[in-house]
Amino acid sequence: MGTPHIDAGPGDFADTVLMPGDPLRARYIAETFLDEVREVNSVRGMSGFSGRYKERPISVMGHGMGIPSVSIYARELIVDYGARSLIRVGSCGAVRDDVALRDVVIGLGACTDSGVNRSRFAGMDFAAIADFELTRHAVDAAAALGIPVKVGNLFSADLFYDPRPEILDLLKRYGILGVEMEAAGLFGVAAEFGARAATLCTVSDHILKGGSLSSTERQSTFDDMMLVALETVMRDDRARETAT
Numbered sequence: 001m002g003t004p005h006i007d008a009g010p011g012d013f014a015d016t017v018l019m020p021g022d023p024l025r026a027r028y029i030a031e032t033f034l035d036e037v038r039e040v041n042s043v044r045g046m047s048g049f050s051g052r053y054k055e056r057p058i059s060v061m062g063h064g065m066g067i068p069s070v071s072i073y074a075r076e077l078i079v080d081y082g083a084r085s086l087i088r089v090g091s092c093g094a095v096r097d098d099v100a101l102r103d104v105v106i107g108l109g110a111c112t113d114s115g116v117n118r119s120r121f122a123g124m125d126f127a128a129i130a131d132f133e134l135t136r137h138a139v140d141a142a143a144a145l146g147i148p149v150k151v152g153n154l155f156s157a158d159l160f161y162d163p164r165p166e167i168l169d170l171l172k173r174y175g176i177l178g179v180e181m182e183a184a185g186l187f188g189v190a191a192e193f194g195a196r197a198a199t200l201c202t203v204s205d206h207i208l209k210g211g212s213l214s215s216t217e218r219q220s221t222f223d224d225m226m227l228v229a230l231e232t233v234m235r236d237d238r239a240r241e242t243a244t
């Protein structure tokens with residue numbers, strides 16, 4: 001098998017995939033948190049790995065930057081490789097005064113200036129929301145780990161270098177917790193193909209107040225968020241077992 005962007009074989013991916021934008025962050029997660037790791041994709045350098053966390057098969061793969069890129073990888077993982085749950089583990093910028101560098105935010109939903117969800121939803125406004133169960137388990141996992149999180153709305157921007165500085169105050173006024181570039185598209189793809197998606201982000205810079213983490217820090221220092229994401233999967237499994 002194989003797709004235009006993934007050359008893994010059947011069964012190479014677990015049903016749950018953690019997805020950072022940065023493929024080097026994917027490698028870091030796999031090498032730091034998973035056992036029995038094997039690389040299952042390297043097309044275009046978009047590293048994908050499968051391994052085990054506490055015996056549970058789990059995959060991690062980069063999705064690149066922006067909604068077009070995450071839309072390709074999310075669709076191929078769901079449709080061609082049978083992924084059922086995608087958890088983005090990203091970085092974001094803050095606009096609110098009460099959101100600081102390294103805060104972990106969990107997206108309930110994501111606003112966007114992208115038109116992709118209108119394209120897929122017959123021109124209507126689609127509410128790009130995270131899967132409730134995954135999100136609830138992420139919040140509970142964070143609490144159990146003693147890792148503070150903020151839960152609320154994200155903004156998925158089409159432009160990293162946006163020439164409209166005035167929108168930042170608008171985002172702040174509307175309570176946006178983090179500005180990133182994929183969640184709204186990921187939620188749209190998951191809805192289109194009947195999968196589940198969640199987004200966790202660590203704040204890597206404060207867009208209004210200033211201050212930022214280095215690219216190396218963004219690549220390999222988001223361990224709190226990774227633990228929350230991995231424990232989310234474990235909690236989600238336990239909840240599903242109990243329900244059946």
Ligand SMILES: O=P(O)(O)O[C@H]1O[C@H](CO)[C@@H](O)[C@H]1O
Nearest residue numbers: 020021022065090091180181
């Ligand atoms: O660090 P990642 O997960 O890539 O997330 C954020 O960083 C990139 C921009 O620098 C965008 O992909 C944005 O969503």
Ligand SMILES: O=c1cc[nH]c(=O)[nH]1
Nearest residue numbers: 091092093179180181
């Ligand atoms: O997309 C992003 C990611 C981090 N910081 C930003 O300002 N935007």
